[in-house]
Amino acid sequence: MRRSQITAxxxxxxxxxxxxxxxxxxxxxxxxxxxxxxxxxxxxxTEITCRxxxxxxxxxxxxxxxxxxxxxxxxxxxxxxxxxxxxxxxxTASVDFTEIIYFKNPVMKALSYLLMDLKxxxxxxxRDLQAKLTQ
Numbered sequence: 648m649r650r651s652q653i654t655a656x657x658x659x660x661x662x663x664x665x666x667x668x669x670x671x672x673x674x675x676x677x678x679x680x681x682x683x684x685x686x687x688x689x690x691x692x693t694e695i696t697c698r699x700x701x702x703x704x705x706x707x708x709x710x711x712x713x714x715x716x717x718x719x720x721x722x723x724x725x726x727x728x729x730x731x732x733x734x735x736x737x738x739t740a741s742v743d744f745t746e747i748i749y750f751k752n753p754v755m756k757a758l759s760y761l762l763m764d765l766k767x768x769x770x771x772x773x774r775d776l777q778a779k780l781t782q
Contacts, residue, residue, distance in 0.1 A: 651765035
């Protein structure tokens with residue numbers, strides 16, 4: 648198992664941050680994605696990275712302005728992602744994103760430390776989100 652967590656604060660209100668993070672129909676702000684396919688019911692989506700890797704997601708919890716979670720799976724791993732949203736004393740948004748991944752193959756787990764920098768991926772997501780908020 649691999650686990651990565653990142654916390655960030657934004658100078659935007661929580662409703663705006665929540666709306667961007669949970670809108671799987673508009674992910675144009677994400678520099679790591681080529682495309683996202685969403686189901687009609689909105690509970691399932693597939694992300695396709697710029698390199699063509701596909702990962703399937705099932706939303707498991709969506710408590711407005713508080714918590715957003717999903718299960719994820721592709722050919723190499725399964726896992727879960729949880730975003731916890733809160734309001735800072737200044738009235739702006741704070742997020743805490745945690746990603747936990749279980750590799751299906753021990754060789755892939757070993758290679759993942761070289762090929763899949765979870766912390767860097769989270770930092771890219773937060774940087775992209777910050778850029779979207781300042782548009």
